Every structure is written in structure tokens, then in C-alpha cells.
Amino acid sequence: MPERDVCLIAGGMNKWGVREAHLLDMVQEAAKECFDDIPALKKKDVDALLFASSYCGRNSFQVNIAPIVAERMGIRPTNICTRVDTLCAGGSSAIILAAGLIKAGMADIVMVSGGEKLYTPQRWETFYSELASIDHDWDGTQGMGLPPPWFALTAKAHMKHYGTKKEQLAAVSVKNWRNGSNNPKAQFQRKITLEEAMTARPVVPPLSLYDCCPITDGCAAVILTYAEKARELTDRPLVYIRGSAQATLHSMSMNWPGEHPADWPHMRAAVKKAYENARVTPGDISVAQTHDCFTISEIIEMEELGFCKKGEGGPFVGSGQGDFGGKIPVNTDGGLLSCGHPFGATGIRQALEILRQLQGRATNQVEGAHIGLTHNLSGLNVEHTVIIYGREP
Amino acid sequence: MPVPGIPILEGKYPSTMDLYPLEAKEFNRLYQFYENLRGKRFTTTKCQKCGYVAFPPRVVCPECNSEDLEWVDLPTRGKVVYFTEEVAGVPLGFEPPLIHALIALSDGRKLVSRIINCTEGQLEEGDEVQFAVFDVPPMIIEKKGVMTEVPRVFYAFEPVKAKSK
Numbered sequence: 023m024p025e026r027d028v029c030l031i032a033g034g035m036n037k038w039g040v041r042e043a044h045l046l047d048m049v050q051e052a053a054k055e056c057f058d059d060i061p062a063l064k065k066k067d068v069d070a071l072l073f074a075s076s077y078c079g080r081n082s083f084q085v086n087i088a089p090i091v092a093e094r095m096g097i098r099p100t101n102i103c104t105r106v107d108t109l110c111a112g113g114s115s116a117i118i119l120a121a122g123l124i125k126a127g128m129a130d131i132v133m134v135s136g137g138e139k140l141y142t143p144q145r146w147e148t149f150y151s152e153l154a155s156i157d158h159d160w161d162g163t164q165g166m167g168l169p170p171p172w173f174a175l176t177a178k179a180h181m182k183h184y185g186t187k188k189e190q191l192a193a194v195s196v197k198n199w200r201n202g203s204n205n206p207k208a209q210f211q212r213k214i215t216l217e218e219a220m221t222a223r224p225v226v227p228p229l230s231l232y233d234c235c236p237i238t239d240g241c242a243a244v245i246l247t248y249a250e251k252a253r254e255l256t257d258r259p260l261v262y263i264r265g266s267a268q269a270t271l272h273s274m275s276m277n278w279p280g281e282h283p284a285d286w287p288h289m290r291a292a293v294k295k296a297y298e299n300a301r302v303t304p305g306d307i308s309v310a311q312t313h314d315c316f317t318i319s320e321i322i323e324m325e326e327l328g329f330c331k332k333g334e335g336g337p338f339v340g341s342g343q344g345d346f347g348g349k350i351p352v353n354t355d356g357g358l359l360s361c362g363h364p365f366g367a368t369g370i371r372q373a374l375e376i377l378r379q380l381q382g383r384a385t386n387q388v389e390g391a392h393i394g395l396t397h398n399l400s401g402l403n404v405e406h407t408v409i410i411y412g413r414e415p
Numbered sequence: 416m417p418v419p420g421i422p423i424l425e426g427k428y429p430s431t432m433d434l435y436p437l438e439a440k441e442f443n444r445l446y447q448f449y450e451n452l453r454g455k456r457f458t459t460t461k462c463q464k465c466g467y468v469a470f471p472p473r474v475v476c477p478e479c480n481s482e483d484l485e486w487v488d489l490p491t492r493g494k495v496v497y498f499t500e501e502v503a504g505v506p507l508g509f510e511p512p513l514i515h516a517l518i519a520l521s522d523g524r525k526l527v528s529r530i531i532n533c534t535e536g537q538l539e540e541g542d543e544v545q546f547a548v549f550d551v552p553p554m555i556i557e558k559k560g561v562m563t564e565v566p567r568v569f570y571a572f573e574p575v576k577a578k579s580k
Contacts, residue, residue, distance in 0.1 A: 142536045145508045149504070149506050149507060150434075150506065150507045150508075153434060153506070154505065157471075158436070159435075159436035159471070160471045161527070162434065163436065163569055164515070164527065164528055164571065165501075165505065165506055165508075165509040165513050165515070165529050166515065166527065167426055168501075168504065168506055169504045170501060171499045171501050171515045172515075172527070174499040174501075175497045175498075175499050175515065175517055178497050178499065179497055182497075194505075222527065222575040223503065224502055224503065225501070225502070225503050225504060226499050226500065226501040226502065226503075227499070227500065227502070235514065238478070265532075274471070275526065275527035276470050276471065276524075276525070276527070277470075278525065282496075283497065283517065284499075315474070386558075
């Protein structure tokens with residue numbers, strides 16, 4: 023069978039935030055919105071499920087969750103039904119895997135979903151479980167379980183090497199909170215002022231409250247299929263997966279591959295491959311959803327994605343180049359900072375926003391968007407994942 | 416010790432909730448690392464075949480796949496390149512300020528470590544720090560119904576006492 027072009031055809035997500043719900047409740051909520059988005063699709067025709075979740079084993083006391091997710095969704099996969107875990111990038115990993123299966127003819131219509139129930143009856147348990155999300159014996163034991171200290175080191179290094187200012191960090195959170203303020207699924211729906219962002223209580227200096235994404239319960243779901251089937255199922259413009267890459271060069275704080283913590287060669291490796299696979303350059307991208315787990319992350323991502331030169335991420339975001347009317351609108355749905363970050367669901371939420379942008383039905387629409395990019399960072403900055411979508415294959 | 420809400424766990428040791436590694440020989444082929452810590456030595460494995468020094472230590476050389484590894488000492492002093500002071504939301508088991516530093520060891524190797532025995536505002540970039548070993552709670556091994564405590568230690572870095580400024 024010749025290689026098939028792969029399309030993202032539908033998607034949905036539930037309300038994200040502190041949810042009075044079980045993980046499997048949220049799975050159903052997100053899947054319902056996804057199926058409602060594509061009325062012509064019959065559930066019996068979904069032949070594969072990939073479910074991205076990292077914390078289901080600890081916070082929901084549930085491993086081997088994929089068959090249970092399929093049962094709750096009312097689908098009966100016959101080609102593959104499995105869980106995918108790359109923590110914050112699990113959703114993107116699952117989309118890449120789904121695309122490969124469809125391209126190779128090993129699956130036809132794939133449900134890619136992901137989600138986490140992160141709020142436990144006592145919050146210490148979630149924080150404590152973070153020890154399992156990094157190198158437990160070597161980094162967890164150093165109290166590196168929660169990411170703020172590492173990203174504070176990163177921010178300090180960026181400030182020292184490139185002169186980045188706290189105001190530029192704050193500009194990222196002001197923009198993303200504004201973008202999320204009209205997103206009914208976001209964890210937060212209000213705007214913040216530059217002053218609020220600048221004067222918020224410190225978490226790990228120089229990072230303060232609005233520099234950090236929150237802890238979030240939530241799920242998201244998208245459907246992928248091959249182009250011919252997509253044309254049968256929807257009259258909307260087709261959104262193709264053009265290229266992708268995922269790179270890891272180290273797995274712990276001892277073996278950082280860069281010159282300093284604000285130098286991300288593993289991200290550059292993934293970005294280069296994704297652009298090559300997609301046959302595009304940074305200037306071709308109309309809209310991007312990048313991994314703003316911290317404000318400093320979005321600044322460095324602008325550099326490593328080639329939207330500006332290395333070291334110029336601060337002035338880039340500070341002058342609105344990453345906003346509507348600038349060089350490239352970034353995190354148009356609010357990003358992690360406003361939507362929140364239920365790890366396995368985030369890459370799928372990003373894909374959903376790109377789907378809507380490229381089909382011209384996003385809430386904060388980028389006029390004429392035709393090529394979109396998503397980027398996920400995962401773990402203690404150990405891995406980077408990039409997917410490029412387009413209106414043409 | 417009663418466990419609220421889960422009486423069946425009373426008196427049980429949930430190793431899946433343990434912050435520290437299962438250091439005992441029965442559960443870890445790297446137990447020599449922890450034995451060396453007990454002797455105040457900061458060690459790792461060096462490949463006898465290709466000479467590669469890996470950290471964390473390994474049971475197989477990641478470069479040449481040899482299993483012929485020996486324990487070697489790492490430098491126990493270094494300089495602070497960057498540091499952070501976590502003042503809010505520190506993980507359970509740690510107290511604020513939770514201080515971390517990217518340390519350049521005297522052989523040029525860099526690692527991130529917690530800095531202990533240090534107050535907020537005390538540390539500066541370029542400060543010299545040294546390896547430090549401390550006791551952590553024992554792990555429990557159950558053999559034929561008998562619970563045995565296995566003592567454990569772990570490491571961090573601390574400011575060198577006599578500051579040269």
C-alpha cells in the first residue's frame with residue numbers, strides 16, 4: 023500500500039481546571055465533544071485508540087487504562103488500543119504514532135485522547151507524585167520533582183547571557199491570559215495586567231505566580247484518518263500532518279546537553295527535523311502553540327523555533343512579535359498558562375486549536391492561517407516534540 | 416502507624432511512596448554507590464574497556480556495552496554557576512528555602528544538586544561548595560514475615576565553611 027496522507031478531522035476537550043470529576047468522567051466529556059464535532063463518523067468505525075496519560079497510574083490508581091477508556095467512550099478498537107506516556111508531551115507522541123499507523127495502513131480512523139486527574143483529596147499527593155515524573159533516584163532525591171527550580175535556573179541563565187528582563191517574562195503571561203480569557207474550556211478566564219504579573223508573589227525567583235502554569239484536571243480528544251476517508255466524513259477544509267519530530271539528548275540534570283540551561287540543543291534537533299519533514303521554514307508558519315509551562319519557556323522557544331535569533335526572545339515577546347499583529351501569533355487559545363496543563367492532554371489541546379485555526383473556526387482566529395505548529399516540552403526539559411500541520415499535505 | 420482512610424495499610428511500608436532510592440543490595444545493583452556514600456565517597460562507574468565515566472553509575476557502559484565497570488571517585492568540590500531559592504510550594508520532604516545550584520565540579524563536569532546547610536540569601540554565584548552525606552529514613556524489607564530496617568544515606572552539596580571572601 024502506498025503511503026497515505028494523514029488528516030486531523032475533529033476534536034474536543036472538556037472544561038479544564040480543578041474539576042469535581044473522575045478521570046474517566048472527563049474522558050467521556052472530551053470524547054463526546056470530539057464525536058459531536060464530526061457527526062458523520064460512526065463510533066464503530068474507529069479502529070484504534072491511543073490514550074496519553076502519565077499520572078493515571080498514581081493519581082487515579084489505574085494502569086492499563088486504554089481498554090477502560092475505549093469501553094467508556096463506546097469504541098471497540100481492533101487495530102491497536104494502548105496508552106502513551108511522555109509526560110507533558112504524551113498527547114503529541116500519540117498524534118505522531120497515530121499518523122505513522124495511518125500512513126502505513128495499520129489503522130484507518132484513530133481516536134487520540136489524553137488526560138489527567140491531578141487534584142487529589144490532599145494536594146501533597148500530587149506534588150509528591152512528581153517524584154515519579156523525573157529521574158526518581160537521582161533528581162527526585164534532590165527535590166527537583168517540581169519544575170520551577172529548573173526553569174528559574176533557566177530564566178537566570180537567559181537573563182545573564184542575553185539581558186532578558188522580568189517585564190518580558192510578564193508580557194508572555196499577560197498575552198496568554200488575554201488569549202485564554204474568551205476560551206470557555208480554559209482553567210482561567212480573566213485578563214491580567216502587566217502590573218499584576220510583575221508584582222505577584224514569588225515562587226522561585228525570578229519566577230513568580232503568573233510565570234508558572236497551574237496544576238490542572240482535564241482531557242482532550244482528536245480524530246485522525248487518511249485523506250480519502252477525511253473527505254467522506256467532513257466538508258470542512260482538510261488539515262494534514264505535514265511533519266513531526268521528537269528529540270531527547272539526555273535524561274537528567276547531570277547530563278544537560280547545552281552550553282547553559284537556556285541553550286536547548288535537543289529542541290533545535292527536533293525543530294530542524296520537523297521543518298525538514300514538513301518542507302517548511304519558520305517564516306511559513308502562520309500560527310503556533312508552544313509549550314509555555316513557564317514564561318521563560320515561550321521566550322526560548324521563539325528562538326529555538328527560529329522565529330527570532332538566539333538571545334532575542336525577550337525583545338521579541340516584549341514588542342508583541344509573538345502576538346496578533348506581530349510576526350507570529352503564539353498560544354492563541356491561552357496556552358498552558360491560561361488553559362492549564364493536564365500533561366497527556368496538552369499536546370491534543372494544541373492540535374485542536376491548530377485544527378480550528380487552519381479551518382478558520384478558532385475563537386481568536388489568525389486570518390488566513392494555513393500552516394500551524396505545535397511544540398511540547400516534557401519532563402525536566404528532557405524532550406522536545408514538534409508537529410507541523412498544513413492545509414496541503 | 417495508622418493510615419487515615421486506609422486501615423489495611425497500618426504498619427505497612429509503601430515503597431512506591433518512598434522519596435529515596437531502594438538502596439539495599441536485594442533491590443539495587445548500584446548498592447555500592449550507597450555503600451561508598453556511607454564512607455563519605457562520591458563515586459560512579461568507569462568503563463574498564465573504553466574508559467567512559469558515566470553519571471549516574473551504570474551496570475552496562477552506555478558507550479560500548481561492556482559490563483566491565485569499576486568504581487571511581489568524583490570530585491567533591493565545585494563552584495556554583497547558577498542557583499535558585501525555592502520559597503513556595505516545595506515538595507513534601509523538603510523545607511523552604513529549597514536551594515538548588517548548577518555546580519561545576521573541579522573536573523569540569525556539571526551537575527544540579529540541592530544545597531543544604533545554607534540560608535536564604537547566603538549563596539552567591541562562584542561560591543565554592545562541597546559534597547555532603549546525611550542519613551535518610553531506613554527502607555523496610557520483609558522476609559518471611561519479619562520486617563528488617565535497612566539504613567540509608569543520601570548526598571547533596573553545602574557551602575564550604577571557610578569562605579574566601
